Amino acid sequence: xxxxxxxxxxxxxxxxxxxxxxxxxxxxxxxxxxxxxxxxxxxxxxxxxxxxxxxxxxxxxxxxxxxxxxxxxxxxxxxxxxxxxxxxxxxxxxxxxxxxxxxxxxxxxxxxxxxxxxxxxxxxxxxxxxxxxxxxxxxxxxxxxxxxxxxxxxxxxxxxxxxxxxxxxxxxxxxxxxxxxxxxxxxxxxxxxxxxxxxxxxxxxxxxxxxxxxxxxxxxxxxxxxxxxxxxxxx
Numbered sequence: 529x530x531x532x533x534x535x536x537x538x539x540x541x542x543x544x545x546x547x548x549x550x551x552x553x554x555x556x557x558x559x560x561x562x563x564x565x566x567x568x569x570x571x572x573x574x575x576x577x578x579x580x581x582x583x584x585x586x587x588x589x590x591x592x593x594x595x596x597x598x599x600x601x602x603x604x605x606x607x608x609x610x611x612x613x614x615x616x617x618x619x620x621x622x623x624x625x626x627x628x629x630x631x632x633x634x635x636x637x638x639x640x641x642x643x644x645x646x647x648x649x650x651x652x653x654x655x656x657x658x659x660x661x662x663x664x665x666x667x668x669x670x671x672x673x674x675x676x677x678x679x680x681x682x683x684x685x686x687x688x689x690x691x692x693x694x695x696x697x698x699x700x701x702x703x704x705x706x707x708x709x710x711x712x713x714x715x716x717x718x719x720x721x722x723x724x725x726x727x728x729x730x731x732x733x734x735x736x737x738x739x740x741x742x743x744x745x746x747x748x749x750x751x752x753x754x755x756x757x758x759x760x761x762x763x
Contacts (some may be wrong), residue, residue: 534563535579535749540612540632542586542605543568549584552730553629557582559739560746567615569607580625580749583612583632585728588692594643601647602691613639623756625721625748627741630690633715633724640698645711648693654708661687661731667713673704674716675723678744679737686713686727686738693726721748 537557541550547566554564564582565574588602590609598604612632616639619626628636634644649657655665663685669676676682684705694712697703705714705725713726725741732738 531563534561535753536576537562537564537580537582538567538574538578539564539582539584540567540615541584542608543570549730553582553584556730556733556742560742562746562749569611578624579753580745581615581619583628583635585630585632585689589631589635589638589644591646594638596646599646623720623752625745625752627745628724629730630726630728633726634692634694636724637694637698637701637715640701642698643695645693645695647691648711649691652709656688659689661689661728663732664688665707667705667707670704675704675714679740684737687731689728690726
């Protein structure tokens, strides 16, 4: 299949000279047979129909979006908050698959009227506060979940690059993974592919279970394209 016929995924991220996360996500999407376009604050708009959306990781979400005071120890990106919230509000009513990574999972939760722990670092007891892209802690998946259907095994060793975490769930979301401290590590909708993971699978392509997350996302994208085509034929 030529590149321009592959499903198109919009990937959001920061306005940076070297957006490493974007490059890593694009690599994983290419492995899964998808092409990608990058959306960032003040960047070019997507003038094509997209088949899926990924909200990537990055700076903390400003607490005003979920009713908490600003944390002096955190770094924020208000322009990115607005861009990604606008995109989620635009695409959530449509039936395209959505994957939230780290900050992306948190923002998905906030847009659906959930809240966050602004800083879990003082509350961690059994998991490390060390920031690393390498596997450092275990998360336990709920067996009856979309994420568990995507990957094997049910206990994953993942990286940790966050100090915020989902607190109260947004509308329609369920918890599908927690870490040893009980902090939520994955959320999803049960009626369609809307999945958020608190870790960064794009930095772990050498682990099959992490590649499987992108493969599962790609399958959902292709299945949805077929479904929409079938609906159009019936009209």
